[in-house]
Amino acid sequence: MNILVTGGAGFIGSNFVRLMLNKYPDYKIVNYDKLTYAGNLENLKDVEENPNYVFEKGDICDAQMVREMLKKHQIQVIVNFAAETHVDRSIHDPAIFTHTNVYGTQTLLDAARQNGIERYIQISTDEVYGSLGETGFFTEKTHLSPNSPYAASKGGADLLVKAYYETYGLNVNITRCSNNYGCYHFPEKLIPLMITNALDNLPLPVYGDGSNVRDWLHVSDHVSAIDSVLHHGKPGEIYNIGGQNERTNLSIVEMIVGKLNKPKSLIKFVKDRVGHDRRYAIDPAKIERELGWAPKYTFEQGLEETIKWYVENESWWRRIKSGAYLEYYVKQYGEA
Numbered sequence: 151m152n153i154l155v156t157g158g159a160g161f162i163g164s165n166f167v168r169l170m171l172n173k174y175p176d177y178k179i180v181n182y183d184k185l186t187y188a189g190n191l192e193n194l195k196d197v198e199e200n201p202n203y204v205f206e207k208g209d210i211c212d213a214q215m216v217r218e219m220l221k222k223h224q225i226q227v228i229v230n231f232a233a234e235t236h237v238d239r240s241i242h243d244p245a246i247f248t249h250t251n252v253y254g255t256q257t258l259l260d261a262a263r264q265n266g267i268e269r270y271i272q273i274s275t276d277e278v279y280g281s282l283g284e285t286g287f288f289t290e291k292t293h294l295s296p297n298s299p300y301a302a303s304k305g306g307a308d309l310l311v312k313a314y315y316e317t318y319g320l321n322v323n324i325t326r327c328s329n330n331y332g333c334y335h336f337p338e339k340l341i342p343l344m345i346t347n348a349l350d351n352l353p354l355p356v357y358g359d360g361s362n363v364r365d366w367l368h369v370s371d372h373v374s375a376i377d378s379v380l381h382h383g384k385p386g387e388i389y390n391i392g393g394q395n396e397r398t399n400l401s402i403v404e405m406i407v408g409k410l411n412k413p414k415s416l417i418k419f420v421k422d423r424v425g426h427d428r429r430y431a432i433d434p435a436k437i438e439r440e441l442g443w444a445p446k447y448t449f450e451q452g453l454e455e456t457i458k459w460y461v462e463n464e465s466w467w468r469r470i471k472s473g474a475y476l477e478y479y480v481k482q483y484g485e486a
């Protein structure tokens with residue numbers, strides 16, 4: 151199988167590329183990535199010599215280049231991870247989110263239907279469902295009610311994917327996963343930010359009173375779920391992915407502080423994010439029942455491994471925090 155993985159240089163995409171190359175030695179994996187600030191080829195340094203791996207620098211909004219990629223690499227499947235992903239950035243500058251996440255998805259969908267692509271998988275998020283109260287879970291039937299510009303752009307993309315299934319019969323799936331954590335997570339997101347700040351004895355900024363609840367899943371469990379959808383998903387279906395692991399932000403920061411033996415006084419409560427969703431919680435019953443997927447990590451074990459990874463890979467995150475990681479690309483591929 152020849153797969154175009156868009157956004158493969160990011161956090162989840164790079165973990166997916168690695169899984170595919172290791173698990174399916176006869177697949178060709180083309181990583182198509184624009185290398186925004188969040189894309190980092192160092193995430194895939196260990197596989198760059200693999201003969202089944204190709205990196206192509208490009209934008210999912212560039213219709214001509216996407217078409218060229220599909221033809222050049224005889225692509226059969228597209229898995230779209232490429233997106234602007236940081237909620238805080240979407241609050242400051244929503245336009246790029248609409249452009250990349252909505253228009254970029256449409257560009258891929260058009261290229262897919264015009265070039266006989268056999269499967270298209272859209273990697274979406276539970277944030278498209280909006281916020282929950284104290285009880286209840288998001289199922290695949292929950293209405294979309296996104297609150298942030300990021301979530302709205304992902305929801306818009308999902309609606310287009312569904313429309314291309316209904317209108318053109320494109321063989322699509324949408325996956326909606328809860329919050330991920332694990333190795334190669336860009337240190338602007340909660341868990342890696344707290345780990346790396348704590349290692350440097352820097353303040354640990356927690357929004358509001360820290361009581362917002364997220365449902366956390368290890369990235370390895372997320373990419374194994376996408377593998378299941380890729381091979382066994384039914385056409386047109388949506389699959390929610392989650393580990394039934396709800397935690398308040400504060401409890402996570404306290405766990406990190408505890409595991410690193412740092413003082414709790416590092417925790418600093420800061421002004422809450424505007425429109426901050428209270429609670430997300432995924433009901434993963436459908437993917438468990440229909441595709442036999444189940445997460446392998448407990449949160450305790452996953453967080454410990456993740457902390458260990460950040461401790462052992464200090465140069466990786468220090469280079470990101472200092473911006474020096476961009477030099478790697480220039481060194482490898484010429485201009486940035």
Ligand code: NAD
Pocket residue numbers: 156157158159160161162163182183184185186187188189190208209210211230231232233234235236250254273274275276304326327328329330331336
């Ligand atoms: P990330 O920000 O780490 O990576 C995004 C990647 O997309 C980067 O490599 C970036 O260079 C690339 N990209 C951005 N714009 C592009 C464009 N126009 N053309 C080509 N490439 C482009 O993101 P992530 O956390 O790995 O998330 C991947 C996907 O999973 C996203 O679609 C996100 O919405 C979804 N998701 C993320 C989470 C999470 O917890 N991180 C949870 C559920 C779903």
